[in-house]
Structure formats: structure tokens, C-alpha cells
Amino acid sequence: MSRPDKSIHGQWSSRWAFILAATGSAVGLGNIWKFPYITGENGGGAFVLVYLLCIVCIGIPVMMAEIMIGRRGRQNPVNSLKSIAKEEGAGQFWRYLGWSGVAAGFIILSYYSVIAGQAIAYIFRTISGTFDGVTADGAANIYKSLTSDPERLLAWHTVFIVLTMVVVARGVRGGLEKLVRFIMPALFAILILLVGFAANTGEHFTHAIDFLFKADFSKLTGDAVLTAMGHAFFTLSLGMGAIMVYGSYLPKNTSIMKVTFAIAAADTAIALLAGLAIFPLVFANDLSIGSGPGLIFETLPIAFGHMAGGALFGSLFFLLLVFAAWSSAISLIEPAVAWLVENKNVSRRRACVYTGFAAWSLGLLTVISFNIGQHWLLFGKTMFELLDYLTANLMLPLGGLLIAIFAGWVMPRSSSQQEFAIKKPIFYYIWLILIRFITPAAVIIVFLNALGLFN
Ligand code: PHE
Numbered sequence: 030m031s032r033p034d035k036s037i038h039g040q041w042s043s044r045w046a047f048i049l050a051a052t053g054s055a056v057g058l059g060n061i062w063k064f065p066y067i068t069g070e071n072g073g074g075a076f077v078l079v080y081l082l083c084i085v086c087i088g089i090p091v092m093m094a095e096i097m098i099g100r101r102g103r104q105n106p107v108n109s110l111k112s113i114a115k116e117e118g119a120g121q122f123w124r125y126l127g128w129s130g131v132a133a134g135f136i137i138l139s140y141y142s143v144i145a146g147q148a149i150a151y152i153f154r155t156i157s158g159t160f161d162g163v164t165a166d167g168a169a170n171i172y173k174s175l176t177s178d179p180e181r182l183l184a185w186h187t188v189f190i191v192l193t194m195v196v197v198a199r200g201v202r203g204g205l206e207k208l209v210r211f212i213m214p215a216l217f218a219i220l221i222l223l224v225g226f227a228a229n230t231g232e233h234f235t236h237a238i239d240f241l242f243k244a245d246f247s248k249l250t251g252d253a254v255l256t257a258m259g260h261a262f263f264t265l266s267l268g269m270g271a272i273m274v275y276g277s278y279l280p281k282n283t284s285i286m287k288v289t290f291a292i293a294a295a296d297t298a299i300a301l302l303a304g305l306a307i308f309p310l311v312f313a314n315d316l317s318i319g320s321g322p323g324l325i326f327e328t329l330p331i332a333f334g335h336m337a338g339g340a341l342f343g344s345l346f347f348l349l350l351v352f353a354a355w356s357s358a359i360s361l362i363e364p365a366v367a368w369l370v371e372n373k374n375v376s377r378r379r380a381c382v383y384t385g386f387a388a389w390s391l392g393l394l395t396v397i398s399f400n401i402g403q404h405w406l407l408f409g410k411t412m413f414e415l416l417d418y419l420t421a422n423l424m425l426p427l428g429g430l431l432i433a434i435f436a437g438w439v440m441p442r443s444s445s446q447q448e449f450a451i452k453k454p455i456f457y458y459i460w461l462i463l464i465r466f467i468t469p470a471a472v473i474i475v476f477l478n479a480l481g482l483f484n
Contacts, residue, residue, distance in 0.1 A: 032112045035104045036277045039200075044283045045083065046206050050356075051275050051292050052264075053209035056216070057357030058144055060300040061350055065307045067256055069318035072248030076257050077304075079249070083261035087471055091267050091429045092289045094436035097448045100285075101440075105367035108272030108459050109277060110435065119439045126431045130270035131368055133424040134361040137269075139391035140416050141361065142193070143399075144322065145354035148347050150175055151326060151396030155343035160334035161260055165314040165327070168334070172326045176399040183396050187389065189351075193358040194385035195320040197366055207355060213354045216299065219346050223306035226332050230313040235309035239459025240318075241301070245254040245409050250254045252269040255479035258472070259422035268425030268432065272362040274367055284455060285449055306332075322413075362388065385412055391416075416457065430472040437465035 043046040043312070068076055102109020106128030114123040156158065159171060175181060196205070226235050262268040305324075310328040311318055320327060331342030362384050369380035394402075397409040407415055436445060449457050477483065 032101070032109075036103045039278065040280050041278050044198055044280070044288060047198055047279050047283065048291050049206055049209040049213070050360075051272055051296055052213060052295050053353070053356030054206060054266045054271050054275065054360035055264060055292055055296040055357070056213065057109045058062050058148075058305060059260070059282050059357070060103055060257060060296060060351070061146075061220075061303040061323070061436075062144060062428055063302050063352070064260065064264065064300040066324040067260060068241070068304060068477055069255060069308075069311070069324060070321065071250075071319075072203040072245065073251040074242055075244040075249040077241055077244045078244045079254050079257040081297070082261055082470070083096070083105050083258045084126065084265070084444065087429065087462065087468050088257065088261045090460055090468050091262075091432055092265055092272055092293065093449075094217060094283050094432050094462055094464055095267060095270070095273040096276035096285045096289065097445060098432070099273035100279045100281070100442065102273075103140060103277050104271045105371050106364050107368050107390045108371060109273065111333065113440065113444075114247070114435075117439055117441060117444070122437070123431075123435060124437065126268060126428060127368075129365075129424060130273075130428050131365045132269070133269040133420050133428065134363075135365055136357055136391065136424075137263075137420050138190075138193075138361040138388040140395040140413055141221060141354065141358055142189045143182060143186045143392050143395040143413075145358065146182060146187075147175060147326060148350045148354060149185050149188060149328075150181065152344050152347040152351065153345055155330065155333055158340050160330040160339065160343065163330055165316055165331060168326045168330045171330070172323050176323070176325075179396055179400050180251065182399060185391070186392050189354075189358070190385050190389045190392070193362065194354060194381040195354070197321060197359055197362055197385075198375065198381040205359065208352060209356055210415035212349055212356070215345075216269075216349045216353060217302075219342065219349060220299065220302040220306055222342065223329070223346070224302055226336055227306050227309035230309040233313040234309040235358065236312045237305065237465045240308055240312075241304050246400055251481060251484075253307065255422050255426075258475045259426055260423035263421040263430050264300060265293060266360060267355065268428035270428075282450070284450060284451065286460075305322040313318075317472070327468060334338075343391045346434075372427055383442050424470050426476070430469055433464050433468045433472070437461065437469075 046077050050450060098109055098113065102113050107124050110127045111121065111124040154171065160168065219287055261283065266272050307325060310331055314331055316328060330343065333339035365384045366377065366380045369375045369376050395413040395416065398413040405412065410418060446457055
């Protein structure tokens with residue numbers, strides 16, 4: 030198979046279009062819903078520090094590698110890896126890496142959509158004034174009444190999958206660009222407003238800053254380190270081909286390094302702002318920091334219920350969250366759809382129906398793990414927790430490790446250097462050292478550590 034010069038799906042209109050789409054992929058539920066609750070569950074500061082270190086030493090180099098591979102291959106991840114491997118005389122085994130990415134994206138979408146569905150439900154709850162003057166107990170009960178009803182969760186999950194598949198069916202670009210251009214600044218603005226509100230809680234705000242940024246390593250387990258690393262992959266959409274597929278639409282002369290820094294910075298800033306908005310409320314209302322996936326739904330409504338114009342801001346916030354989740358969901362399923370279209374000669378529309386239906390069906394497991402199936406545990410985890418652990422903590426880091434090996438060792442330096450095309454070779458060498466040695470070693474050490482090998 031030869032490598033096309035341009036993707037058959039077209040190209041981004043500019044560097045900005047790519048940055049917007051990739052930021053749209055990166056910023057989503059991972060930043061606003063997942064980061065705060067896993068930080069709460071894993072003890073705060075030390076966990077945040079490990080997560081930030083993973084962004085710098087693992088996430089950023091892997092993102093550069095993915096963009097570089099995608100742009101060189103110009104096809105869906107499976108074919109890009111296959112054709113580059115062939116060109117460089119490496120084994121056909123590499124296409125399985127593309128495969129595992131397609132599978133990971135699809136499994137993530139199945140539960141991602143159920144949580145995004147909860148956010149849609151919250152747009153309506155907020156705008157109708159449900160949270161006016163709400164207490165902490167009241168907010169927790171409202172969340173419980175939503176999640177304990179499988180039919181309602183299923184309905185919103187269905188709405189979200191359909192919304193996602195409709196955009197994907199129409200082709201990713203164009204609309205996505207316009208959407209992200211609007212939602213990212215709006216999301217920033219509303220998070221800053223929420224942090225401002227949280228700052229009014231005085232000592233609780235200081236407590237939250239201490240909680241987030243003072244590292245107490247005694248609380249850090251091997252599994253927490255693995256979760257932090259897994260989250261670095263999850264939040265930057267790495268290890269499964271989403272960024273690779275977007276990279277395949279990137280015009281030739283764009284600087285891979287600059288775009289990567291811009292995306293990683295925006296993503297990290299949004300997550301930290303979300304933490305600063307949520308934890309002061311947790312402390313001020315004596316909530317449990319380890320309350321899990323319901324954390325944002327149980328805390329933010331308290332803020333909206335007590336601020337002037339809260340119903341309006343609150344519904345706007347959840348609307349933006351849904352849009353952010355939407356632009357991420359599109360990229361979760363794009364590798365699978367691109368693969369079906371390129372390899373199986375399926376029309377884009379049909380590919381969307383198949384993949385959407387499959388992800389929807391798998392999502393039923395997550396729907397029931399909030400209610401009737403909440404006591405069905407495997408390895409001590411609900412089905413939702415299991416799918417999340419399998420993908421975020423295992424499949425994405427493993428995918429990232431293989432991508433690093435592919436970019437650093439399988440592709441010869443002449444190819445990667447040509448693709449980076451940077452004027453100052455020093456940056457290229459820094460990347461090369463990271464991707465060849467530091468990134469793979471870090472991922473392997475974290476895995477071994479989680480297995481308890483260093484205890
Ligand atoms: N990065 C997205 C988020 O933080 C989730 C995602 C993971 C999207 C993997 C694509 C691929 O919400």
C-alpha cells in the first residue's frame with residue numbers, strides 16, 4: 030500500500046483549524062468531569078503533580094509523535110501505521126496498534142456518551158430553576174434521582190450518540206471548526222466566573238489551593254500514579270489514534286511543535302480551572318472529596334443555586350460542557366469511521382450507523398452500572414469503572430508506549446526529522462531523546478510500579 034500525499038478526506042483549512050479541532054478533541058469531560066473527581070479520589074496535590082509531569086514527559090512528546098505519524102501516513106491510523114511500517118521495512122504487526130486504538134476509542138465513547146447524557150439532563154434541570162437555593166444534600170439527591178433511573182439515562186445517552194453520529198456522518202471539518210472557535214473561549218470565561226465565585230468562600234478557597242498543589246506523597250499509591258498517567262493520555266486524546274487521524278488532515282508546512290504546545294496548554298489550564306472551581310465548594314459544603322463520578326453534578330449546582338443569574342449561567346455551563354464533550358466524542362469515533370470508509374468501502378453515513386449503534390449498545394453496561402447493576406462487581410469495580418480502567422489506564426498508555434517506540438525506533442531519524450521540518454534541530458533532538466528513552470521508560474516504570482514491583 031502506498032502512502033497518499035493528501036488524505037482522501039481533505040485537509041484542514043489552516044493551522045488554526047487543526048489547533049481548534051485537536052483542542053476540541055482534548056478538552057471535554059476529561060477536564061471538567063473526570064480530572065476533579067479522580068483528583069479527589071487520589072488525595073490531591075501529589076496526584077496532580079504526577080499528572081502534570083506525565084503531561085510534560087509523556088503526553089507532549091507522544092502528541093507530537095502522533096501528529097507526525099498521521100501527517101506522514103495521510104490515512105486512518107491502521108493504514109498509516111501499516112504503510113509507514115512497510116515503507117521502513119518493519120513488520121505488519123504495527124497495524125494492530127491502529128486496531129487497538131480504534132477499539133479503545135469505541136469503548137470510551139460508549140461510557141463517555143452516558144456521562145455527556147447526564148450533562149444534557151443538567152442543562153434542563155438548571156434552566157428550570159431546580160437548583161435555586163439548593164443545599165448540598167438536595168443537590169446530591171437530585172443527582173441520585175437521575176442516575177437511579179435507567180430509562181432516563183438511556184434516553185439522554187441515545188440523544189448524545191445520535192447528535193455525535195450526525196456530525197460525523199456529515200464529515201468532521203467545517204462545522205467543528207466554527208463550534209470549537211466559539212466554545213473554547215466561552216468555556217474559559219465561564220470557568221473563570223466559577224473560580225471567582227469559589228474564591229468568595231475565603232478559607233475554603235485557600236484549602237482547595239493547598240489540596241490541589243501541596244504534594245503529600247504518603248497518599249500516593251502505585252495505582253494512583255497509573256491513574257494519573259492514564260489521565261494524561263485520556264485528557265490529551267492520546268494513545269488511540271484520534272490525534273493521529275486529525276494529523277493526517279494537517280497541511281505539510283505546519284509546525285508540529287507549536288500546535289502541540291498550544292493544545293496541551295489549553296487543555297491543562299481548563300482542567301486546573303475546573304479543579305479550582307469545584308474543590309472550594311466541596312470543602313465549604315463539607316462534601317466528600319472522594320464521591321466519584323457524581324462530583325461535578327453534586328457540587329456546581331450549589332454554586333449556580335446561590336449566585337445571581339445562576340439558572341442562566343448554570344445552563345450555559347452545562348450546554349458548553351455538552352458541546353465540549355461532543356467535539357471530543359467526534360474524535361473518539363473518527364478513527365473507526367475513517368477505517369470503515371477507507372478499507373471496507375462503506376459510505377460515511379453507513380459507517381456512522383454501524384459504529385454509533387455498536388457504541389450505543391455497549392453504553393447500556395454503563396447505564397445500568399449507575400443503578401440496577403451497581404452491585405455487579407468484577408475486580409471490585411462496576412462495569413463503568415472497569416471500562417474506564419481498561420481504556421484510560423491500560424489501553425491508552427500501552428498504545429502510547431507503542432506509538433513512542435514506532436516514532437522513535439521504527440521510523441528512521443531521516444523520516445521523522447523531515448516531517449518535523451524545524452529550523453532549530455536542538456528541539457528535534459530533545460523530542461528524540463524523550464520519545465526514544467524517557468517516554469517509554471516512564472510508561473513501563475509506572476506499569477511495573479502499579480503491579481507492586483517496587484514495593
Ligand atoms: N480528551 C477527551 C476528554 O478529555 C477524551 C478523549 C479521549 C477524546 C481519547 C479522544 C480520545 O474529554
